[in-house]
Every structure is written in C-alpha cells, then in structure tokens.
Amino acid sequence: MTSATTAPAPAQTPVLNSLGFAKPPSQTRVVVAMSGGVDSSVVAAQLAREGYDVVGVTLQLYDHGAALAKKGACCAGQDIHDARRVAERMGFPHYVLDYENKFRESVIDEFADAYLAGATPVPCIRCNERVKFRDLLQTAKELDADCMATGHYIQRKDGAARAELHMAADMNRDQSYFLFSTTQEQLDFLRFPLGHLESKAETRALAAEFELAVADKPDSQDICFVPNGDYAAVIEKLRPGAADPGEIVDMNGTVLGTHRGVIHYTIGQRRGLGIGGLGDPLYVVRLDPDSRQVIVGPKTALATNIVPIGEVNWLGDGPFEQEIACDVRIRSTRPPRPAILRPLGGRKAEVELLDAEEGVSPGQACVFYESGGSRVLGGGWITVRRRPAS
Structure with missing residues (x-):
C-alpha cells in the first residue's frame, strides 16, 4: 500500500500592522x-x-x-x-x-x-x-x-x-x-x-x-x-555687540545711508531701509558682515539661475554621478520648480533654475524632488554669493 504525499502548504505572506511590522x-x-x-x-x-x-x-x-x-x-x-x-x-x-x-x-x-x-x-x-x-x-x-x-x-x-x-x-x-x-x-x-x-x-x-x-x-x-519673530533681539542677547551700525551702499559702493546692524537685514528686503526718495525701489542684494555693509540694488539684481549647494544629503537613488532634471524648493514658502541638478563630488552640488528666482539667500535650504513627483531626493544648504541671472 502506498501513502499519498501531501503537497507543502504555500508560504504565507506575513500580515503587517499599520506601522509595517509583522507582529501585533x-x-x-x-x-x-x-x-x-x-x-x-x-x-x-x-x-x-x-x-x-x-x-x-x-x-x-x-x-x-x-x-x-x-x-x-x-x-x-x-x-x-x-x-x-x-x-x-x-x-x-x-x-x-x-x-x-x-x-x-x-x-x-x-x-x-x-x-x-x-x-x-x-x-x-x-x-x-x-x-x-x-x-x-x-x-x-x-x-x-x-x-x-x-x-x-x-x-x-x-x-x-x-x-x-x-x-x-x-x-x-x-x-x-x-x-x-x-x-x-x-x-x-x-x-x-x-x-x-x-x-x-x-x-x-x-x-x-x-x-x-x-x-x-x-x-x-x-x-x-x-x-x-524678533531674530535680531535674540542674536544681540546671545552675541552682545552684534548690532554694530554700518553703511548702506549701492552696487557701485556709493554710500546711501547708515544702518543699525547687519543682523537686522535679509536678502530681498525692501522696507525699513531708511533710504527712500532715491528713485526706483531698492532691495538688499547682499550682506557683508566683515565690512558691516548692506549692499542694495534694483529688483533685477536679485534674480539668479545658479545656486551653489553644500552639505548635500542624498536620499533614494543618490548620490548621482551626472546631472539630472528635478524639481527644487529654495524656500519653505515656495513651491518646487524645475531645475537641473549637477553633483560636484563630495557633498557639493550646483542647481540651475530653469526660471530665475529672486532673493536666493545663503543659509537657506535647497531641497531636491523627483521631476513632477512627490519623492524627496535629498537637499543641501545654499552656500556662497549667487551669480546673477544671464
């Protein structure tokens, strides 16, 4: 008399809980x-x-x-x-x-x-x-x-x-x-x-x-x-003497007025400069803490296509060896927009915005997303002075 063989039961896919673990x-x-x-x-x-x-x-x-x-x-x-x-x-x-x-x-x-x-x-x-x-x-x-x-x-x-x-x-x-x-x-x-x-x-x-x-x-x-929201007051408390006054100058170095401390100003700022009545509106385009100068210029001087990035953190498929098309966000309040991302080796990269942006500021983050999608590819910190738009 021969005994029937029993086929092995198919492997069961473990049931995952709502956090993704195969246990209660x-x-x-x-x-x-x-x-x-x-x-x-x-x-x-x-x-x-x-x-x-x-x-x-x-x-x-x-x-x-x-x-x-x-x-x-x-x-x-x-x-x-x-x-x-x-x-x-x-x-x-x-x-x-x-x-x-x-x-x-x-x-x-x-x-x-x-x-x-x-x-x-x-x-x-x-x-x-x-x-x-x-x-x-x-x-x-x-x-x-x-x-x-x-x-x-x-x-x-x-x-x-x-x-x-x-x-x-x-x-x-x-x-x-x-x-x-x-x-x-x-x-x-x-x-x-x-x-x-x-x-x-x-x-x-x-x-x-x-x-x-x-x-x-x-x-x-x-x-x-x-x-x-008073950043300057906190910095003065942490770093006494940080709010030393200095000059407000135009992009040619002409002195237009004085300011009450570089820490009171941000790139792209228009209001509160105290230099009204000089013609077209002027904006803060650069800060030079070494010379304690606030450099101002026309709105067009704020525009840039090229954004240098440091301390890059790669997620997903990175680090990339060649440039890729992606979307980037250069401020938390702005939506992602098309760009070309060029890895430069190490933790450095360069972002070329397809449309120039105004008010790109060192110290802000630049976050990379898949082109037209929701996935975060990584990001880094905007580092040095921007190159103006061509």
Missing part, C-alpha cells in the same frame, strides 16, 4: 516625539488606541522661564504639561528629557553665528537633524523601540529597495523642506502617521474624537526660541 501592535513598541501640540498628540493617542506599546517623550529644549522662550512655543513649560496630560488620558508612559545644552550647542549657537556671517539660517532643520532625529532617535533605540513616530506632515513610503520620503498629501502642511537632511538609516526607523491626511481639519477632528485638551490649541508660529 501590542508587541510593537513605538516612541512618539511629543511637542505638546495637537499633531504629535494625535499621533500618540491614535497609536495608543490601536493598541501599540506607546512611550511618549518630550524634549525640554530651553529654559521656559528665560527671555529666549515665548508663550505658546513648542518644547517649553505649558507644552510639556499638555503632552503629559495627553499621556495620562490615553494611558501610556511619558518622559521629559532635558536637552537644553544639546539644543543650544547644536542649534541656537549656529543660528546666531550664521546671522552674524550674513546668512539666513533655518534652525528648525538643524533641530530635526541634530537633536530629534539623532539624539532622541538614539534614545528611542535604547528604549528597545521598534520605531519612532512624529507629528510631521510628510509621507514615508515603501520603495523597491528601502523606504522613501515623499511630500505630504496636504501641500499646505507639507514639511518635507524641513526634513531633507533625514538619512536613509533614520528614515528606516521613523514613521509619520499624519502624512496621508488631506487637511489639518482631519487632525483636529481626531483630537476631538480622542477628547484631547489640545484639540483647539493654536499651531506654534515662527522659530520656537525667538520671541515674537
């Missing part, structure tokens, strides 16, 4: 970076509701009683209290970590020095790069977390090889400009549960559904450690 949510530990605002609070509450092993962590980034802080800014006193209340309501542990020294050394000091050098820095990018996605992410790993989630509006998608970074579904909330320096290793560990939402109204609706006290809390404005 209750066995998946996720550290949520909680700023105390509605976005990160909703992320933590939603994951807790889904049954994940949530650990909330809030960073105290500066002394909330000091002059540098402002009411309503993230990562200060009231916001720490708000994050704790969300954790208590949803029943997960919450910790506050004192990162004040790291934040000052990694973000605030560079912010002040960049302004003194005539640049226009973006400290929120450095905070993500050097504090939240480096130090806090390492803390999450030390807590045996499977991943770290944040309330940023950006999408992480599974690519053919590794995770990809994409713009948010809601372009009005998209924060990809501020996250270009995320490394591939960090991206593999990060999750952004809000990136697919179509509007901020959906986030607030979820907060109301979870009965969170922060459901109607206003969004934070400006840079968290800059009271009322």
Whole structure:
C-alpha cells in the first residue's frame, strides 16, 4: 500500500500592522516625539488606541522661564504639561528629557553665528537633524523601540529597495523642506502617521474624537526660541555687540545711508531701509558682515539661475554621478520648480533654475524632488554669493 504525499502548504505572506511590522501592535513598541501640540498628540493617542506599546517623550529644549522662550512655543513649560496630560488620558508612559545644552550647542549657537556671517539660517532643520532625529532617535533605540513616530506632515513610503520620503498629501502642511537632511538609516526607523491626511481639519477632528485638551490649541508660529519673530533681539542677547551700525551702499559702493546692524537685514528686503526718495525701489542684494555693509540694488539684481549647494544629503537613488532634471524648493514658502541638478563630488552640488528666482539667500535650504513627483531626493544648504541671472 502506498501513502499519498501531501503537497507543502504555500508560504504565507506575513500580515503587517499599520506601522509595517509583522507582529501585533501590542508587541510593537513605538516612541512618539511629543511637542505638546495637537499633531504629535494625535499621533500618540491614535497609536495608543490601536493598541501599540506607546512611550511618549518630550524634549525640554530651553529654559521656559528665560527671555529666549515665548508663550505658546513648542518644547517649553505649558507644552510639556499638555503632552503629559495627553499621556495620562490615553494611558501610556511619558518622559521629559532635558536637552537644553544639546539644543543650544547644536542649534541656537549656529543660528546666531550664521546671522552674524550674513546668512539666513533655518534652525528648525538643524533641530530635526541634530537633536530629534539623532539624539532622541538614539534614545528611542535604547528604549528597545521598534520605531519612532512624529507629528510631521510628510509621507514615508515603501520603495523597491528601502523606504522613501515623499511630500505630504496636504501641500499646505507639507514639511518635507524641513526634513531633507533625514538619512536613509533614520528614515528606516521613523514613521509619520499624519502624512496621508488631506487637511489639518482631519487632525483636529481626531483630537476631538480622542477628547484631547489640545484639540483647539493654536499651531506654534515662527522659530520656537525667538520671541515674537524678533531674530535680531535674540542674536544681540546671545552675541552682545552684534548690532554694530554700518553703511548702506549701492552696487557701485556709493554710500546711501547708515544702518543699525547687519543682523537686522535679509536678502530681498525692501522696507525699513531708511533710504527712500532715491528713485526706483531698492532691495538688499547682499550682506557683508566683515565690512558691516548692506549692499542694495534694483529688483533685477536679485534674480539668479545658479545656486551653489553644500552639505548635500542624498536620499533614494543618490548620490548621482551626472546631472539630472528635478524639481527644487529654495524656500519653505515656495513651491518646487524645475531645475537641473549637477553633483560636484563630495557633498557639493550646483542647481540651475530653469526660471530665475529672486532673493536666493545663503543659509537657506535647497531641497531636491523627483521631476513632477512627490519623492524627496535629498537637499543641501545654499552656500556662497549667487551669480546673477544671464
């Protein structure tokens, strides 16, 4: 008598939870970076509701009683209290970590020095790069977390090889400009549960559904450690004597007036120069902190096609060996626009804008996107004086 052979059962595709892990949510530990605002609070509450092993962590980034802080800014006193209340309501542990020294050394000091050098820095990018996605992410790993989630509006998608970074579904909330320096290793560990939402109204609706006290809390404005958007006042406090007066000159070196400190001016500025009545409108086209000069010129002098980039961070298929067509964003408030990206070796590149831009400023970021698409290819920092448009 012969025995029938049984065919092997087909391999089963593992079922992934909403964060992409092949195990139940209750066995998946996720550290949520909680700023105390509605976005990160909703992320933590939603994951807790889904049954994940949530650990909330809030960073105290500066002394909330000091002059540098402002009411309503993230990562200060009231916001720490708000994050704790969300954790208590949803029943997960919450910790506050004192990162004040790291934040000052990694973000605030560079912010002040960049302004003194005539640049226009973006400290929120450095905070993500050097504090939240480096130090806090390492803390999450030390807590045996499977991943770290944040309330940023950006999408992480599974690519053919590794995770990809994409713009948010809601372009009005998209924060990809501020996250270009995320490394591939960090991206593999990060999750952004809000990136697919179509509007901020959906986030607030979820907060109301979870009965969170922060459901109607206003969004934070400006840079968290800059009271009322007064950058110069903060820099003068950090670097006494930084606001020494100097000359306002035209592009030929003719003195047109005096100013009250280079730190009070930005490239592209027209108002508040104190040199009216000289004919056509004049704009700040360059800052020279060494000579303490503010150089002004016509609006046409602001236009440029060529943008030099340093400290390039490549994501996805980079670094590239040859030039590619892509879209770039040179300010957080401007949409991506067509350009040619030319890698120059190392961490340098050059961007040629197909249409000239005005007010391109050293210290700002330039973020690269796939041409006509949403994927973030990387980005870098605008470095030296622009070449004028041809």
